[in-house]
Amino acid sequence: MLSRAWVRAAGQVQVRAVSTKGVKSAAPQQEVTPTALTTQQVITREDKYGAHNYKPLPVVICRAKDWCILSVKPCNPHFLFHTPVTHTVGACRRCLPTGSAVARVVSTRTPCVALALDTPAPCFTPAPCLTPSPCLTLAPDHTYNTAIIKAKGKKYYDFLSAYSAVNQGHSHPRIVAALQEQASILALTSRAYYNNVLGEYEEYVTQLFGYDKLLPMNTGVEAGETACKLSRKWGYEVKGIPPNQAKIVFAQNNFWGRTLSAVSSSTDPTAYGGFGPYMPGFPLVPYDDLEALEEALSDPTVAAFMVEPIQGEAGVVVPQDGYLKRVRELCDRHKVLWIADEIQTGLARTGRRLAVDHEGVKPDILLLGKALSGGVYPVSAVLANDDVMMVLRPGQHGSTYGGNPIGCRVSLGDLYSALASGNSGTEGVGGREPRRERRQMGKLLRGELRKLPEDTVSIVRGRGLLNAIVINERLDAWDVCLALKENGLLAKPTHGDKIRFAPPLTINEEQLMECCEIIKNTIMSM
Known part of the structure; x- marks a missing residue:
């Protein structure tokens, strides 16, 4: 089986074929000779492994330069090379006074498909620093x-x-290099267009963890919010829960962020105090209490159970042996989705690739973040199979920055560094x-x-x-x-x-x- 890691070089979209034999135990190890790809192949790859926030235009953006010129490829299976003709509106930004706008349009052999407007933001005076919680007095240089x-x-x-x-330590050179290189090529396209990095990232991560689809987000709490929306939608469309009655069960002492949904499921007064009214439909059960969990899941309006395999913020609370296996069994018995919040525990932190791997079980929805990008850029991911993920249709969920080329390239650099063997044969x-x-x-x-x-x-x-x-x-x-x-x-x-x-x-x-x-x-x- 081949996994394609795509690069842009010499005006072409190219692909590195990488062996993924035994992907459950090891990530791709060796890059081989690149071969040229068509734009349609790039689009097909992203459609196969990624869940779309929007319905993208059938165009792949590979590079942005000169402040606001987009280098695009029209959707043509035979179109491999292009020489953009630049139409300039206004003058070079360097020649304009502060606050002036520059717009440039790139046209290929098809009608214009991209427009970028670059306007410097006004200056502002930062507000005084607020410190709601104690901080260690230390300024690392x-x-x-x-x-x-x-x-x-x-x-x-x-x-x-x-x-x-920062599981790989601070400022890992491979991750920093990935950030710098991609930032100089193409930073952001939104999900309105395809780009030539997202599909590579989606393919690698879905194959690494054994899921059909990945929905890219930015922060851990965004991943959690996405999982909640996804579960409710699945509950209505697949399980048949009556409209507006779907519940998601959480464990007491959980922590998954600071949004209203997250604090609505919290039992920590510091997190939820003063922020009501709260989100309905979030019943709570004691952590590591299987009897209470089974009683909660027997409610036919429960769509999902979201839990950390090890509760981090609660003080690294490790459940009893066999707890996660029973969670899997109970969720299957009651037709409830199991959401595993591996934002803090995932990616080798607990001595396994995932914390759920200690018991050899697989959740319906997997949440990753934090170490997914080595601490240099916010990246999170929601993984699920098609029978769950595809209840979300284009336009029903979105993120401007989710799946951006920098985040994807940084995450790939992080995962290669953490999980794969390098050319020297040493493992991350x-x-x-x-x-x-x-x-x-x-x-x-x-x-x-x-x-x-x-x-x-x-x-x-x-x-x-x-x-x-x-x-x-x-x-x-x-x-x-x-x-x-x-x-x-x-x-x-x-x-x-x-x-x-x-x-x-x-x-x-x-x-x-x-x-x-x-x-x-x-x-x-x-």
Whole structure:
């Protein structure tokens, strides 16, 4: 089976054929000789692997240059080369006074299909900075060695990893290079047109995780909102739920964002307090309580159950063994969609490609984000099979930036770096052997933390390199984090008495042991 990774070179749309044999265990490994593609093939690929927010015009945009010139390819299966004729309206932006507009139209052998207007935005004065929650007083000037931050000449181990967004460490060179290269070629087309990067991204990710379709979004909460809309639509059209009665069940202590829908499903007063009235149709059940879940799912108006395989913001709460298997069984029994929120747990953070992989189960809808783009650009994804995804029709959901060329190229660079083998034969941090190493390092970290007295640290829990401790009442978790900062390690408390420890997956055993000593010595000194 061949996966096509498409590039633009020498005025052609080209494709790199990449072996995906055994895609369940390894991502494509070796790039081979590119071959030319037609515009129709690019369109066909995007239609096959992606869910459309809109009905795009049958044109593929490959490149934008000179501020606002679009290089386009008309929908012609035999059209491989083009030489755009540029019609200029006005003058070059550099020659115009501030605030002037430049419009340029590109025409090929077909009527004009693209118009870009470039108008400089007016200047503004930023409002004073608001800090609704405590912040560690630290201004990093750069990062290096992937797991280490440097600020004012001092090194700090990063044990937060931007809430698991920088699994490959900070400023990974391959991901940054992908961002820079794509930004210089084509940044944004919206979903009104096709582009020559989105289909490559959709094909790679759907094959990697075993789904028919991907709907690209930007942030984790957008992915969650999309899953809620998708589930309700499926409930009405497929399950036959009466209009406006569909429910989505959530677990207590969940966290999936700050929108009104997200806080409506929250049990945290800090998240939902003062933002009512709230979204109806979001019943809650205790996390890791199968009896309560079965009772909730027996309601015929329930369309979906959305849950984190491990609750991150709640303090890295790991469910009992077998919980996810029973979730799968109960959802099947009651004809309910299972939405797995892997925004924080996915992409090797827990020692498996996905956290659900620990129990060998597959959700109906998979949500990815954070580490999907290595921390350099907001990218999220909603994956599902056709029987679920295709209830959304063009025009029923949308995102201007979702699936933009920069985000797609950055995500591909991230996934290649994390999950695939490079030309040197070494695997990324999410490859099979490195994932096994991360599971072992997680066990090592938890073993060292359990050496702390139980009257100080009452609970140590986690999976892979997503871990947390619960501090006893005689210590304040915030004070512990401030002391850790002074000793060269950055972590943040969550929900008062819990501290999350989630270093980048690039950390090595020597660094991990040094961090364990910092944590133990700091806590014991208090």
